[in-house]
Amino acid sequence: MERAGDADVAAAAALLxxxxxxxxxxxxxxxxxxPASLLATEAGVSAQTVSSHLRKLLDGGLLTVETSGRHRYYRLAGPEVAAAVEAVARIARPQPIRSLRQSTRAAALREARTCYDHVAGRLGVALLEALVRREALLRTDGGSGAERRPDDPLAQQLPHGPYELGPAAPEIFGELGIDLSAGGSSRxxxxxxxxxxxxxxxxxxxxGAALATALFDRAWIARRPHHRAIDLTSAGRAGLTELKLLA
Structure with missing residues (x-):
């Protein structure tokens, strides 16, 4: 059996x-x-060019592909890929804004977006702050709200976050239709x-995934077409305010 060496960081970085x-x-x-057609539009390249890029990303293990009828749909190979993209976004210099469309798009991503299958941006942080304030979650390290600890790595998932379920968790998550006792996943x-x-x-x-699903199902948040930014709807603002999860 071939022995595994160090992670090939250079190969993964080259794909990015x-x-x-x-x-x-x-x-x-x-x-x-x-689908590849939409990804070509997002990337600003031809269908032939995006096909070449998709093959490289598949071969590099960053994407998987599903076939439905005559169509092929591409997705990230897992949340760790999304975490890596988020981490690179944090250390990367912002691209210069050359149009109002670019400016609006960047602002929308910072306001509310999905990070793989959960809510991120200002809205995601505000929801966590509210869950701590309402004792659905408790800080276990003496910290405050959603503040980052000094030694937390930037822009990535934490293997051990400083939170645990609080005494109000069953009530508050139950109001959103989330059953904390539901199993069926090793996640x-x-x-x-x-x-x-x-x-x-x-x-x-x-x-986090269950919370995002609940908000989408209630139409409290909505996806933007061809965009990972999401919008908080008027119904969502009213509903989250009523539940005291939004100031």
């Missing part, structure tokens, strides 16, 4: 380093599966990310 491939990965960072219930745009924590893991 090409601008069109980076745009493809960013477009898929919300966990959805998208850890509580995980947290350092949000790349806010530099504070947001909720990830199985509970």
């Amino acid at each position: 380093a090409e601008p069109a491939r980076a745009k493809v990965l960013m477009a898929l960072a919300d966990g959805r599966a998208l 850890r219930l509580l995980r947290f990310c350092v949000d790349w745009s806010e530099q504070r924590h947001h909720l990830a893991g199985r509970l």
Whole structure:
């Protein structure tokens, strides 16, 4: 059996380093599966060119592909790929804004977006702050709200976040239709990310995914077409305010 050596960081970094491939990965960072035609539009390249990039990303283990009828849909190979993209976004210099469309798009991503299958941006951080305030979650390290700890790595998922379920968790998550006792997944219930745009924590893991699903199902948040930014709807603002999860 061939022995495994050190991780080939250079090969993975090379896949991220090409601008069109980076745009493809960013477009898929919300966990959805998208067709090559849409990814070509996102990357600003031809169908033939995006096909070449998709093959490289598949061969490099960053994407998987699903076939439905005559169509093929591509998605990130897992949340660890999304975490890597978020981490690179944190250390990367912002691209110069050359149009109002670019400016609006960047602002929308910082306001609210999906980070693989959970809510990130200002909205994601605000939700975590509210869950701590309402004692659905408790800080276990003496910290305050969603503040990042000094030694937390930037813009990535934390293996051990400083939170646990609080006494109000069953009531508050129950009001959103989330059953904390539901099993069926080996995925850890509580995980947290350092949000790349806010530099504070947001909720990830199985509970973060369940929260995002509940908000989508109630039409309290809505996806933007061909965009990983999401919008808080008027119904969502009213509902979250009523539940005291939004100031």
